[in-house]
Amino acid sequence: MVRPYAVKGRKHKKRKIEKVVEEQKDEVLEAEEEEGVKEEEAGSGGEAAEAEDERRAEEAVEQMAGIPIMPPVEGAKKPGVIFVLEKATLEIGKVGKAFHILNSDEHAHYLKKQNRNPADYRPDIIHQALLAIFDSPVTKAGRLQAVYVKTDKGVLFEIKPYVRIPRTFKRFSGLMLQLLQKLSITAVGKREKLLNVIKNPVTRHLPANSRRIGLSYSSEKLVDLNNYVAAAASDDVSLVFVVGAMAHGVIDKEYADDFIAISEYPLSAACCLNRICGALEQKWRIR
Numbered sequence: 662m663v664r665p666y667a668v669k670g671r672k673h674k675k676r677k678i679e680k681v682v683e684e685q686k687d688e689v690l691e692a693e694e695e696e697g698v699k700e701e702e703a704g705s706g707g708e709a710a711e712a713e714d715e716r717r718a719e720e721a722v723e724q725m726a727g728i729p730i731m732p733p734v735e736g737a738k739k740p741g742v743i744f745v746l747e748k749a750t751l752e753i754g755k756v757g758k759a760f761h762i763l764n765s766d767e768h769a770h771y772l773k774k775q776n777r778n779p780a781d782y783r784p785d786i787i788h789q790a791l792l793a794i795f796d797s798p799v800t801k802a803g804r805l806q807a808v809y810v811k812t813d814k815g816v817l818f819e820i821k822p823y824v825r826i827p828r829t830f831k832r833f834s835g836l837m838l839q840l841l842q843k844l845s846i847t848a849v850g851k852r853e854k855l856l857n858v859i860k861n862p863v864t865r866h867l868p869a870n871s872r873r874i875g876l877s878y879s880s881e882k883l884v885d886l887n888n889y890v891a892a893a894a895s896d897d898v899s900l901v902f903v904v905g906a907m908a909h910g911v912i913d914k915e916y917a918d919d920f921i922a923i924s925e926y927p928l929s930a931a932c933c934l935n936r937i938c939g940a941l942e943q944k945w946r947i948r
């Protein structure tokens with residue numbers, strides 16, 4: 662069953678959320694004025710480059726119209742898992758005439774001119790992390806309850822478990838841009854929001870009967886994840902795993918019931934999520 666996405670704006674979205682997103686745009690525009698970026702980029706050959714940028718942006722949005730969602734899986738009443746991905750670098754920038762999700766590969770020049778460190782702009786981390794979750798047998802078995810992503814600018818959004826995450830970075834980037842501009846994305850002909858910017862803090866969206874487990878390489882509590890999950894998972898508790906989607910730094914551990922390291926080595930977010938899903942599959946006998 663294939664249903665396409667549609668992007669839907671919402672005029673009366675809560676002011677607080679709009680403010681955070683607007684602040685992002687304002688920051689970028691102010692920085693551009695200071696740096697005189699516009700003139701440089703619109704210089705010789707600039708118009709052709711801008712036209713190409715716009716053509717690509719439109720193409721990315723057109724491609725999104727064909728992205729399907731997965732049909733909901735029966736039996737989702739069994740205990741499930743929730744993921745919170747923190748500090749994702751999803752920041753909008755106006756490069757030339759078009760808005761983009763800034764990334765270190767394509768926008769290094771633009772970022773350096775604004776005295777920003779390109780290495781901090783890694784939206785590929787959250788892309789890989791989401792693919793690790795949504796491709797997992799845990800998700801395919803209907804045990805994924807929700808995914809929350811918090812950007813390092815403080816924008817919080819929810820992704821419904823049956824969304825198909827775009828597999829290419831370009832399409833993913835286009836989807837994130839639309840989400841942060843319009844604040845929600847719905848399926849065509851449906852009212853339900855597949856991706857939706859929501860109010861902070863994330864704790865207000867977590868079930869009361871949940872166990873929140875934060876992951877960090879810096880934690881002194883090094884666990885065997887399979888044993889840990891086997892002991893923590895039960896029929897009446899939802900497990901919430903909090904993983905960082907940034908290149909450097911530590912997650913917010915304020916709301917975590919436990920704070921664990923799962924390896925003696927620093928791992929990528931995607932690797933951690935693969936391990937978590939693997940441990941849950943073992944516990945829940947998902948083959």
Ligand SMILES: C[S@@+](CC[C@H](N)C(=O)[O-])C[C@H]1O[C@@H](n2cnc3c(N)ncnc32)[C@H](O)[C@@H]1O
Nearest residue numbers: 876877878904905910922923924926927928930
């Ligand atoms: C690239 S790391 C960020 C590095 C960060 N210094 C840290 O806290 O591990 C992305 C995320 O992967 C998780 N992570 C990486 N290595 C880990 C480990 N050995 N144990 C537990 N979590 C880990 C953390 O949630 C981290 O925020």
